[in-house]
Amino acid sequence: MARADSFADGNSITPPPRQFGQARRVAHFEIKYLQYLNHLGEVAEELPEFAQERGQLLALYRAMVLTRTFDKKAIALQRTGKLGTYASSLGQEAAAVGVGAAMAKQDVLLPAYREYGAQFLRGVSMTEILLYWGGDERGMNYGAQAEDFPICVPIATHAPHAVGVAYAMKLRGQARVAVCALGDGATSKGDFYEAVNIAGAWQLPLVFIVNNNQWAISVSRAAQTRAETLAQKAIAAGIPGEQVDGNDVIAVRERVAQALDTARHGGGPRLIEALTYRMGDHTTADDASRYRPGDEVEQQRQYDPIARLHKYLARCGEWSQQQDDALYAECEAKVDAAVKDYLATPAVAPESMFDYLYEKLPVALRTQRESLSSQGESGNG
Amino acid sequence: MAVMMYWEAIRRAHDEEMTRDPLVICMGEDIGVAGGTYKATQGLYDKYGPERVIDTPISENSYTGLGIGASFLGVRPIIEIMSVNFAWLATDQIFNSAAKVRYMSGGQLTAPVVIRSPGGTAHQLGAQHSARMEKVFMGVAGLRVVTPSSPKQAYGMLKSAVRCDDPVFIYEHELMYNMKGEVPDAEYFHPLEGSEVTRSGKDVTLFGYNISVHWCMQAAEQLAKNGIDCEVIDLYTLSPLDRAGIQKSVSKTHRAVVVEEAEAAVGVGSEVMAIINEECFFDLDAAPVRVSAVNVPIPYNHRLEKATIPNAKSVMAAVRKLLGK
Ligand SMILES: Cc1ncc(C[n+]2csc(CCOP(=O)(O)OP(=O)(O)O)c2C)c(N)n1
Ligand SMILES: [Mg+2]
Numbered sequence: 001m002a003r004a005d006s007f008a009d010g011n012s013i014t015p016p017p018r019q020f021g022q023a024r025r026v027a028h029f030e031i032k033y034l035q036y037l038n039h040l041g042e043v044a045e046e047l048p049e050f051a052q053e054r055g056q057l058l059a060l061y062r063a064m065v066l067t068r069t070f071d072k073k074a075i076a077l078q079r080t081g082k083l084g085t086y087a088s089s090l091g092q093e094a095a096a097v098g099v100g101a102a103m104a105k106q107d108v109l110l111p112a113y114r115e116y117g118a119q120f121l122r123g124v125s126m127t128e129i130l131l132y133w134g135g136d137e138r139g140m141n142y143g144a145q146a147e148d149f150p151i152c153v154p155i156a157t158h159a160p161h162a163v164g165v166a167y168a169m170k171l172r173g174q175a176r177v178a179v180c181a182l183g184d185g186a187t188s189k190g191d192f193y194e195a196v197n198i199a200g201a202w203q204l205p206l207v208f209i210v211n212n213n214q215w216a217i218s219v220s221r222a223a224q225t226r227a228e229t230l231a232q233k234a235i236a237a238g239i240p241g242e243q244v245d246g247n248d249v250i251a252v253r254e255r256v257a258q259a260l261d262t263a264r265h266g267g268g269p270r271l272i273e274a275l276t277y278r279m280g281d282h283t284t285a286d287d288a289s290r291y292r293p294g295d296e297v298e299q300q301r302q303y304d305p306i307a308r309l310h311k312y313l314a315r316c317g318e319w320s321q322q323q324d325d326a327l328y329a330e331c332e333a334k335v336d337a338a339v340k341d342y343l344a345t346p347a348v349a350p351e352s353m354f355d356y357l358y359e360k361l362p363v364a365l366r367t368q369r370e371s372l373s374s375q376g377e378s379g380n381g
Numbered sequence: 382m383a384v385m386m387y388w389e390a391i392r393r394a395h396d397e398e399m400t401r402d403p404l405v406i407c408m409g410e411d412i413g414v415a416g417g418t419y420k421a422t423q424g425l426y427d428k429y430g431p432e433r434v435i436d437t438p439i440s441e442n443s444y445t446g447l448g449i450g451a452s453f454l455g456v457r458p459i460i461e462i463m464s465v466n467f468a469w470l471a472t473d474q475i476f477n478s479a480a481k482v483r484y485m486s487g488g489q490l491t492a493p494v495v496i497r498s499p500g501g502t503a504h505q506l507g508a509q510h511s512a513r514m515e516k517v518f519m520g521v522a523g524l525r526v527v528t529p530s531s532p533k534q535a536y537g538m539l540k541s542a543v544r545c546d547d548p549v550f551i552y553e554h555e556l557m558y559n560m561k562g563e564v565p566d567a568e569y570f571h572p573l574e575g576s577e578v579t580r581s582g583k584d585v586t587l588f589g590y591n592i593s594v595h596w597c598m599q600a601a602e603q604l605a606k607n608g609i610d611c612e613v614i615d616l617y618t619l620s621p622l623d624r625a626g627i628q629k630s631v632s633k634t635h636r637a638v639v640v641e642e643a644e645a646a647v648g649v650g651s652e653v654m655a656i657i658n659e660e661c662f663f664d665l666d667a668a669p670v671r672v673s674a675v676n677v678p679i680p681y682n683h684r685l686e687k688a689t690i691p692n693a694k695s696v697m698a699a700v701r702k703l704l705g706k
Contacts, residue, residue: 084505084681085505132681135505135507135681135682135683135686136681136682137508137680137681137682153507153509153510154466154467154509155439156439185438185439186439188438188439188440189439189440189441189470190440190442190443190470216439217410217411217415218411218413218414218415218436219410219411219436219438219439223436223438224438224439225438290414290415290416291414291415347682347684348682348684348685350684350685350688352685353675353677353680353685353688353689354677357677357678365676368675368676372675372688
């Protein structure tokens with residue numbers, strides 16, 4: 001009898017009776033790889049509808065340039081002691097911007113820690129991200145996108161959360177989708193496998209974006225798994241998995257939009273592996289030259305996501321050097337303004353550490369709170 | 382005696398044990414090619430190769446479990462978990478398998494595995510990377526928990542742990558890897574049980590372990606200038622705690638302060654105070670005191686982070702209050 005479980009699909013997957021020793025073909029798969037613009041900025045595949053519109057493409061280009069300008073500035077702030085450890089998104093702008101552009105406002109993003117490009121498009125401010133890496137929890141309290149999740153550093157621990165978010169959306173009958181971004185390394189974790197499995201079993205509105213930047217700190221993609229693609233990890237869970245050129249913002253935007261559309265209309269989850277490359281160190285606390293050959297990085301430069309779209313726009317005669325210069329100047333100004341806001345944010349009071357701990361502070365903790373505020377500036381340190 | 386850093390001492394112990402026994406291996410995230418987040422395995426990959434110095438996928442519970450499994454078959458794994466905060470993910474394997482297998486198999490199987498992991502607050506690692514949860518590990522029967530407060534201990538404890546047939550959890554500290562200290566030139570094995578009198582005194586006993594021993598020592602030196610003579614006990618073994626050592630010292634000084642970097646609840650301080658009650662209540666001249674962290678997740682903000690955890694000054698204040706001086 002089929003289970004009366006509204007989250008199970010209902011269709012039987014019991015195999016037919018078999019003879020001893022008889023082999024039966026079960027799952028078989030191909031992994032689709034999609035790219036619209038090749039690295040030379042040439043059209044490799046007829047562009048999807050949205051990309052025929054100049055305005056839409058320019059918006060993606062602007063978002064990528066802003067993200068990179070922000071990234072450069074953040075690293076400079078860290079180097080001058082004005083920011084804590086920072087994880088760069090250099091080279092991965094398209095994979096994030098494509099996701100942010102495809103999502104609807106009411107969807108929920110559960111990022112790892114390199115998806116600034118997506119977060120900015122969703123309304124998270126640059127000042128908030130700077131506050132976060134500057135060691136101020138207030139930066140995780142997003143003003144404009146209150147239901148998006150904070151940056152998640154414990155690897156893949158947000159994958160089960162994403163399943164829960166999608167479950168809640170389904171339970172509440174909402175036309176919303178959860179998007180969970182994680183790295184290649186994250187796909188080695190039990191949390192990831194278990195999350196993909198449940199998402200499939202319950203056919204939840206959830207899109208996993210695996211940002212395969214080829215490295216997990218010093219551990220290469222090849223050392224992480226023998227699986228030929230990371231997308232195929234979804235197949236075993238019964239959900240579709242595919243690869244996109246993660247440096248082609250058009251492909252990312254298009255495939256994520258498709259996956260969201262399917263999920264939003266009850267078609268279940270999908271996993272998209274975005275092939276990209278971590279151009280920088282793992283974080284500002286890392287020195288990748290200890291373990292990564294420099295020529296590998298050099299070799300990757302030609303696939304740069306921003307240069308590629310720039311070439312295309314320029315070739316179409318849609319974008320002049322003056323316009324490009326003006327855009328960079330505009331982005332610089334926006335980032336500078338965010339930095340100014342960040343640096344001018346008043347310091348947080350020590351006793352505030354109690355203010356978001358419980359709905360109502362237990363009486364027993366009030367004395368601890370009072371002793372902190374009476375010590376004032378210096379704390380007990 | 383050579384002066385070396387805490388990380389160098391750990392590295393040396395790895396190196397000697399791996400040279401001695403081809404079944405000693407080490408594994409963890411980024412410990413191979415990159416030499417470890419804290420350099421504790423630097424150069425070992427080149428020396429012993431990828432089969433014995435293993436860069437694992439990010440699968441904490443699985444590689445800890447596989448280390449435990451390998452140890453059933455005579456391999457001696459030294460597992461580095463990059464941070465105690467990720468050791469949570471492996472607690473099922475540590476608590477429910479490694480710690481119980483000898484008991485449940487009537488001694489037939491043992492899990493002689495060493496798990497090393499740093500915890501503690503450092504420089505703004507944020508709430509999810511600043512765990513001081515040694516108290517969780519020390520409550521598990523069948524698991525040995527030790528915590529080095531110096532390079533000498535770090536070296537000698539790892540050596541002993543590798544030779545020990547029980548699972549041993551070594552709790553290190555993020556801030557201590559660059560600490561310098563003397564380490565014997567000759568091979569040295571530090572006990573995995575007991576405690577150490579780091580400073581002898583008569584007025585009050587300060588109990589510390591790992592980094593808090595240093596706060597206790599700093600406080601003791603300052604207080605000595607005011608005529609307060611502190612005894613400092615290094616509880617380098619958190620499980621099993623040294624009941625006799627605790628009793629002996631408190632029976633002498635009649636006063637106790639327990640210093641820990643973690644929140645007080647269900648912690649090292651609670652346990653030491655319970656032992657004092659059980660072993661030498663009538664020797665006490667004053668109620669024992671705990672110096673511990675504020676009961677909040679560690680703030681990311683630098684100022685708040687510092688305000689959350691104790692230090693030498695808070696130890697001094699507690700001692701003065703206890704003595705009414
Ligand atoms: C559970 C857990 N284990 C280990 C770490 C330490 N760590 C931080 S980032 C990282 C590598 C992650 O690689 P990947 O998933 O590929 O993401 P990327 O950094 O490349 O974007 C590791 C091992 C962690 N944060 N969480
Ligand atoms: Mg990666």
